[in-house]
Amino acid sequence: MPPAESSSQKVVVLGGGIAGLTAARELARKGHSVTVLESGDRWGGLGTWFNWRGHALDQFYHCQMPSDADLLELIRDLGLGDSLYWKPTRMGFVVGGRRYAFNGPMDLLRFNPLTFPERIRFGVISLLLRRLGLGKDLDRTRIEDWLVSCYGRAVWQKILRPLFTSKFGPAAGDMPALYIWERLGREKNTVSRGYLRGGLKLFLDTLVDDLRNRKVDLRLETRVDRIHETGRTLQIDAGSTRIEADWCVSTLPLPVLRHCLGDTPLAQRIKSPDVPYQGVVNAMFFLRRPLDNFYWAPVVDSGTEFDGIVEMTELVETSHYGGHHVAYVMKYCDRSSALFQEDSERIAARWKGQLLALYPDLNLQPSDVVDVQVFKAPFVEPAYPLGYSELKPLIHDGQSRIFLATSAQVYPKITAWNSSVRLAKEVAGTLLAHMETGMVERTPERVPATVQV
Ligand SMILES: Cc1cc2nc3c(=O)[nH]c(=O)nc-3n(C[C@H](O)[C@H](O)[C@H](O)COP(=O)(O)OP(=O)(O)OC[C@H]3O[C@@H](n4cnc5c(N)ncnc54)[C@H](O)[C@@H]3O)c2cc1C
Numbered sequence: 001m002p003p004a005e006s007s008s009q010k011v012v013v014l015g016g017g018i019a020g021l022t023a024a025r026e027l028a029r030k031g032h033s034v035t036v037l038e039s040g041d042r043w044g045g046l047g048t049w050f051n052w053r054g055h056a057l058d059q060f061y062h063c064q065m066p067s068d069a070d071l072l073e074l075i076r077d078l079g080l081g082d083s084l085y086w087k088p089t090r091m092g093f094v095v096g097g098r099r100y101a102f103n104g105p106m107d108l109l110r111f112n113p114l115t116f117p118e119r120i121r122f123g124v125i126s127l128l129l130r131r132l133g134l135g136k137d138l139d140r141t142r143i144e145d146w147l148v149s150c151y152g153r154a155v156w157q158k159i160l161r162p163l164f165t166s167k168f169g170p171a172a173g174d175m176p177a178l179y180i181w182e183r184l185g186r187e188k189n190t191v192s193r194g195y196l197r198g199g200l201k202l203f204l205d206t207l208v209d210d211l212r213n214r215k216v217d218l219r220l221e222t223r224v225d226r227i228h229e230t231g232r233t234l235q236i237d238a239g240s241t242r243i244e245a246d247w248c249v250s251t252l253p254l255p256v257l258r259h260c261l262g263d264t265p266l267a268q269r270i271k272s273p274d275v276p277y278q279g280v281v282n283a284m285f286f287l288r289r290p291l292d293n294f295y296w297a298p299v300v301d302s303g304t305e306f307d308g309i310v311e312m313t314e315l316v317e318t319s320h321y322g323g324h325h326v327a328y329v330m331k332y333c334d335r336s337s338a339l340f341q342e343d344s345e346r347i348a349a350r351w352k353g354q355l356l357a358l359y360p361d362l363n364l365q366p367s368d369v370v371d372v373q374v375f376k377a378p379f380v381e382p383a384y385p386l387g388y389s390e391l392k393p394l395i396h397d398g399q400s401r402i403f404l405a406t407s408a409q410v411y412p413k414i415t416a417w418n419s420s421v422r423l424a425k426e427v428a429g430t431l432l433a434h435m436e437t438g439m440v441e442r443t444p445e446r447v448p449a450t451v452q453v
Contacts, residue, residue, distance in 0.1 A: 010033045013027075021036065038335070049201040094358060108441065168383045182413060233401075234248050234259075269438050270404070284374075403430060
């Protein structure tokens with residue numbers, strides 16, 4: 001039941017990605033007065049869309065997994081259950097310029113980059129890997145140490161190291177093994193993936209309409225640059241506008257939050273570890289012809305700057321893209337890197353040559369590439385240090401009026417819409433309980449560093 005008028009509180013949500021919009025919905029449902037501030041000119045954050053020749057398309061490849069329970073519940077709750085469909089998809093692997101199917105025992109037996117004994121070991125260990133992690137303190141075990149102990153150094157060097165380095169940079173081997181252990185729980189090689197007919201725009205339009213109906217004040221192109229706490233009120237500055245609130249939920253990436261807190265007393269109280277973030281450069285290719293029909297194929301040691309190919313039309317009808325086949329290729333990198341800073345047109349031209357060179361047998365011609373759209377995002381996820389379960393920011397410091405729901409807190413879950421929805425619900429629930437009791441809640445429980453059955 002909504003609270004009485006007098007108990008309705010004013011909450012400002014920072015960031016209009018999936019986490020911010022979900023938190024706003026949870027709070028507005030309980031009758032609170034909610035404002036969402038988003039710096040971009042569209043909703044959705046990393047899961048946003050753009051207009052291509054009259055088609056509303058996802059900027060970054062997105063699909064749903066059957067295990068995305070919180071997201072699927074939200075989709076159904078918004079009345080979009082019938083728009084969601086599932087399709088089995090396949091995986092490939094490109095090593096040394098050669099393309100391999102990578103979907104099961106027969107593919108593994110043909111996977112030449114590994115010797116025959118390495119293939120057998122790879123297959124057996126992969127089946128057992130989640131069990132092999134049980135009872136271990138994987139949060140404090142380096143990925144490299146754990147995977148070398150399981151698979152052997154040769155498999156690490158040939159396949160696994162390039163895979164992780166491409167996503168997290170040279171320090172990838174130093175990250176906690178817990179991250180990969182969790183990831184194995186979400187992804188399999190051959191798996192049904194889900195997609196909403198209508199793409200991310202349909203989802204966002206429906207969610208934003210729902211928020212409007214709940215009287216949420218939604219403001220685009222409103223970049224927050226300072227947050228102050230004065231007594232029982234928060235002041236949030238965005239350009240020349242100052243907004244006062246009782247509470248704030250921040251979904252901003254940690255470096256942006258730190259900037260907004262500046263040297264205010266709040267900065268001392270709110271734990272925001274200075275972890276390096278990976279960004280992404282992502283190019284979307286519109287093609288006249290299909291590639292290999294693998295939804296996802298990592299690319300290692302193949303003379304490309306990008307390190308993965310997602311052939312989206314393996315999952316989504318070509319009619320969604322005006323009859324074109326679509327492949328996204330991506331490189332995760334630091335926002336200060338030369339690649340991230342480079343002009344998008346130059347990246348598109350160079351990556352087009354690199355992509356075509358991977359498929360000599362298909363005799364793809366430059367004219368088969370109808371268009372290339374490059375998108376970049378500076379903050380995708382942290383390259384987590386060892387022991388991150390202890391380092392990650394708390395939802396609430398127990399005293400201030402700010403609650404945190406940033407993707408840097410979903411660890412050890414992987415960075416995904418489902419993780420952000422789940423976190424946003426948890427944070428909104430914590431704030432609601434805090435408002436109700438007026439009491440300082442207990443410090444949220446940490447994810448146990450030891451993996452338990
Ligand atoms: C290439 C790529 C592929 C992906 N594929 C998938 C997938 O297949 N499935 C899946 O589930 N997930 C996928 N993800 C992950 C998913 O997109 C993210 O986990 C999710 O969108 C994070 O949502 P969020 O709201 O937590 O953060 P964000 O989306 O980052 O939202 C933060 C918001 O804050 C805004 N902001 C920043 N600074 C300010 C400021 N100063 N003032 C106001 N607003 C500000 C930003 O503009 C942004 O909208 C993918 C991500 C990428 C990059």
